[in-house]
Amino acid sequence: MDFLIFQNPILIVQASLDGLLLGVLFALVAYGMALQWGVMNIINVAQGELVILGGYIAYFLYTAGVHPAFGILVSPIIMYFVGVGMYRTVIFRVVNRDLFISILATFGISILAQQLMNTIFGSDVVIAQSNFGTSFLFDYMVTLPNAKIFSAVVSIFFALIIVLYMKYSKLGRAIRATAQNARAARILGVDTDRVYAATFGINAAICGVAGALIAITFTLHPYVGLPYTVRSFMIVIVAGLGNLPGVAISGIGLGIFEEFSDYLFGTEFRIACVFLLLVIILVYRRFKLSRKREYLK
């Protein structure tokens, strides 16, 4: 390619904006994962399937003649109850158990969800048309699909709402208290079981919003949930638990890094580059921690 991106500097702008818009959406899904991981100490392998299910709800509206953008209102409501239902049937049994058990349980849920979606919605790849049009920058040289801009704006909006809710609402305070110390919260009268159910429900609702946005920006298929799980897992690992600005920065950063690695190393190495970055970050962190320990000695 002879580094096409340097021959056409306008591609740098295009790649940065594409990465930014992509990253914001991934950051939203990752935020949901960080929330329930931090509070419940559960790695939800079925995160991607929740996203896809949310997308199918928006798609269902679309086939019924409603604009799929309304999915961002309907999907989280339905998904909240799906999340609470999942907690009440399966997750509550694994909350205080070994992390491995929760991974296994959510992996089971993920397989079940895939097969159920396949049976209910069929195995065709589907999309919902938003017809939002396109925005142009720099004399038509940079194109930005309005659907992606819409997704990014909605993602930021929902993330802000959740942050404010966590900070100022009674349930938000209870969730934060449970995350800090579940036992102490219980002693002080917090119904942690209810908090866990609500947390899982809120995570599912976030996935619902993200899914509705994916229906209008990308494609839906019962078996494409895994990339969303992996991506959000990576973002959370990089950002650290309970670090919301970190999740946002790491999501956007990874999105932009991914776009640039596409131009520099080729599309086939795009995802490999992201994983390589993850390894480097983890090794660097470990290195930093070990230095700290030595200092403390």
Next chain:
Amino acid sequence: MKIFSKILVILSSIAFVLSLISPVTAKVVGDKIVLGAAVSLSGKYSTNGEHTKNGYNMAVQRINDMGGVKVNGKSYKFEIIYYDDESDSSRAAQLAERLIKQDGVEFMLGPYSSGLTKAIAPVTEENQIPMVEANGASRSLFTKGYKYLFAVLSAANQYLEVAIDLAVEKNGGNPINLAMAFEQDAFSQDVRIGVIEAAERTGSKITIDDKLPKELNDMAATLAKVKATKPDVLVVSGHSKGALTAIRQIAEMKVDVPMLAMTHCDASKLAKQHGKNSEYALCAAQWHKTLTYEDSFFGDGMQFDKEFTEIYGYAPPYQAAESAAALLVFKDAFERANSFERSKVRDALAKTDMQTFYGNIKFSDAGQNVAKPMVLFQVRCDGDNCENKVVAPTKWASTKLVHPIPKWSDR
């Protein structure tokens, strides 16, 4: 009570062992020829698995209604034992073993997809079971020296060769600049090999050669590169997800390219899902209803389309048509072999040279159908109603190719 359960365990073990060592000979039972097929009725290929099964069933029904298969002066009816391979290749291989070893099946029909056919082929080959398959197009199926595998469809590398030749022809016979984006899976990479060969043959230059990871559903970077390099043709192959993503993002990013050649337009219902945005996309297909091939069972493509739609309630995609053709090939081979001996049926299959509603069928030594060209259709819209119209080969073209594709600003 304990003795009773012990006896029961011993008896059931003996029955189990016997069932393993003495397979039932089920190749021909009474007046029935039993064929075996593992198709995907659940899992990610279930939609196409259903098309495959419906194609098989429709042909079985038709052949049986029209007098069946005549061997040694006696008329036999087809019957198929189906198993659900759950879209999983290891399961497909297990089921092929089961069909052969336990059900005693001696003639097989293929599953859906190249991957699953690749999993089953070694099993049928080892047991010397003739298999006529209709949904495995990967080139690697025909390079392993299989003797019992026969494919009625064109190989994957043939999918988009015609499109490149067409683009060169439209460029006054001069070489073209080519941008390619292929998913990293066996089928798409085979299609890529065919395109690269066509590019080398015509002296064309490949300016972009992106290999899309399977989990990727964003082609924005590839399309931005296409915008920057302005190639003559953009080739995309990445199953239904690739086709739908490409059209969505090409329309959103207003990527102008004189020719857009793709695969899986039919399977992804591109014209229906994307409407006018998919207009002028050029798509490779194994079959189209307007082709004028004929046979005495289904008449021509239009008639097959009509009757299939009446029975199953939807228009037949090419996966259903090629599956139906597989049964016609088996019937012809049995009658020519005039025997149910596997080696004779295998030799008769190898000598197949016939026309079906789906196209001409003649196998190379590798079992690949070499008598049927691929067809190219272009999505064309009349108002909001978009349809696939055949544009190549010219013999069957129902409309003229629109080239170059009008710019987005003029559409």
